Amino acid sequence: MPAVAQWTSAPGAVVTTPHVRAELVAHAPQGVSPGAPVWLGLKIEHQPEWHTYWKNAGDSGLPTELNWTLPAGVSAGEIAWPVPRKIPVGTLANYGYEGTVLLPVPLEVPSTFQPPLAIGSGTPALDVRLKASWLVCRKECIPEEGEFSLALPLSGSTALHKAEFDAARAATPQALAKPGAVEVSGHQLQVRVEGLPASAHGKTLEFFPETPEVVRTAAVAGKDWTQRWQDGVWTATVPLAEQRSASPSTLPLVVALAEGDRQPGQPVAWRAEAPVSGTWPAAAPRAEVSPALQAALAANAADAARPGAAAATDASEPPPQPTATFVAALFGALLGGLLLNLMPCVFPILAIKVLGFARQAGDRSAHRTAGLAYTAGVMLSFLALGGAMLGLRAAGAQLGWGFQLQSPAVVAALAALFTLIGLNLAGMFEFVRAVPSSVCSAQAKHPVANDFLSGVLAVVIASPCTAPFMGASLGFAIGLPAAQALLLFAALGLGLALPYLVAGFVPAVAHLLPKPGPWMGTLRRLLAFPMFATVAWLVWVLGQQSGIDGAGTLLALLVCLAAIVWAFTLRGRTRLVIASVLIAFTAVLTAAIGRNVLQTVEPAKLAATHEQRWQPWSAERAGALLAAGQPVFIDFTAAWCVTCQYNKKTTLADAAVLADFDDRKVAMLRADWTRRDPAITAALNALGRSGVPLYVLQAPGKPPVILTEILGKDEVRAALAAL
């Protein structure tokens, strides 16, 4: 833009703020003509303690900016930055200037330069305008700017500020003949500067990289970074910034004498543009998020966005079972419901009812309605039971009880429950009916209502026999989220109602039913053994959590429990005496060694024999391995997770699969969630899951591959081959 029109209210050469006095100065000893040295400069005088910044400001701050407006053809060069000083700010550091500094700028005057005729003044002059912005800081920072103008006479000498320009030139680093070298090794730079004058040899130098965001600015000399002289070559080891955002191929750098070593008339600093060799440490590759994980995360986010939604880590809502396990459980519940029909207190009633269908081979639709109403009655009763259980559980969670198998107390309570169930099935004692028999003969007027009621009553009447099964399903369901738990109860009810329902539709089914007889008692006693097997498994789970002492203590207490239950089946005074003695003994035993059950043993102390190949998982460990370029396989597992154990003993123990792991040099990490571990919970949540098993295979820089819960050998090998 032509400077001619700029004479209205021209700014002056000085701007004063509360923190600096800034002045536009010039140095043209031979006037302004092509080829003659012409220098402009911004002189900044700082208030005590305040500073402005060098071209690399360091950890914070901004370098001073100069924007020139000059006549056509005339151009300003770069700032010839004088050597800065390192200004520590707590744990950070800046490079800048305190006191007085002059930032000189060379002016290029072309040979074609035609000075515009300055209006109203006799002497032709070159009009200079400058808009400068600088950040001035003490601890607090003030961005300031100023507009300056100066008319530089074309003829005659401008040398009023010669001393300042000379001082600035003396403080400007001298270019070295040799570029030196910078080598990246690990997280450090090996700097090599050659060709320094003999007067500097052996002196301790200061080091200033011109490129920001490469080295750790606040590194302390002699502690974090070191230097040495060898045969006139200065070398230094400088730490890189942890969060480096620049990886230049050439590093312009300045070395300077310490202020005490600087001699007037001698150069004080040198500059080299060192080529960088070696490879900059790559940031650990960012693992991308797979679409499936993305969806899970989006679901998590949506859950979280819903007000009042329980977080996945909330103790009141146990993690859902993996689908495969849950489908198996539903099927088991249906079978269990069917089995209930064969119990001595259910089967005779059922047989009579179903045979009734077969005899009155008249009203088909009425039979169907009756079957459906009965089914509805049974299932609703079961759902009510399940609802009551969930209500209790929610109340417990309010009290801070967790119902996960990660809690030894819950495992021990379940073991006690299943022991009672097993003893009951084996015939050691009987449960009393939940409702007196007079209520059971109640009838409703409406036939459909009557059938519905009979469904409800079937559940009540059968309670002495169904109690063990109900207990078992309660035991399983208490560790499930509400929806899954209720489904489980619905399946159980459907199983109980199924023969009646089928008979309502196909009366011929009645003839398939076996006759009631002594086999029912045999079956019932046989069913005690699965219950005791469950106890055995729970004792093993507790052993994983509390160690051998805990498991042993639990077994001892279960024996006491069985003895107490037996004592209650006795009569008269014998019952009173024996039961009292046993209860007292149990109480003493519990007080003495009961806490063994609830203790949690560190994994290291457990007698678990882990093969050498598995390392314990931690997020840091996994991250470090990935950063080092090694793929990782993570097995999120728990002792109480049956699917996990199955996979561990089959696929993950298969020689061919393990050989494939070794071929690909996959690091194998095991995250054991048997005990509650927030880090593992968080990792599961981060992968969009809230339960085990979970198998993750991740290659550096790729999204994690999540394998299926029931791990197939071929699947693992295919995933490994795709690495």
Place this chain on the structure above:
Amino acid sequence: MSSLPSSDSRSVRAARQARAALSRASRRAVVAAAVALGATFLMGNNAFAAPAVGQQAPDFVAVDTTGTKHKLSDFAGKFVVLEWTNPGCPFVRKHYHSGNMPATQKAATDKGVVWLAVNSTERAASDYLQPAALDAWMKSQKAAPTAVLMDEDGVIGQAYGARTTPHIFIIDPKGTLVYAGGIDSIASARPDDIKTATNYVNQALGEAFGGKPISAASTRPYGCSVKYKS
């Protein structure tokens, strides 16, 4: 027990004095100390090396301006943005007065991202704000962070190597640091530059949610120095 060795009685006296001192100390100081201790413990040996992009972000516990405690690991499964702030800093004011920072916060939290503003300004600093004052300032700016954390002791700031206000860190749902650097690409105190600058935070979150790698994961943070307790 009359012949207690003198060292024992001394230690008993010392214990009694310590108890008295503790009860004299204000509750807030105790909580802050506990949080700082907890934070130090959580950060383990990592207290001196700030994480690089791609590394695990150090966990921390902090109290926000309303007195609520927050723990980073509680947000596992979500993206978390940490924004170092200090209303006394002109660069922070540039991004708040212009509406740029509140808009960036809102865009992030609308996506389900947790946005934690962190103030590591020491109590002795001239522009230190009490929690209530900081909260009021944030409200006056129509800021939309999830919470504003007080870090007067600088524990969190030092753990992350926060240098400037503003300085932004993004942590992915797996707890990995995926972005460290500035709010945008033009280092200046001029609000006019916001229009032409690339907002690195919007860009990084957009890429992350699009399943793409973050193109600018380490950038230059610019602003005032964090006024750490020395």
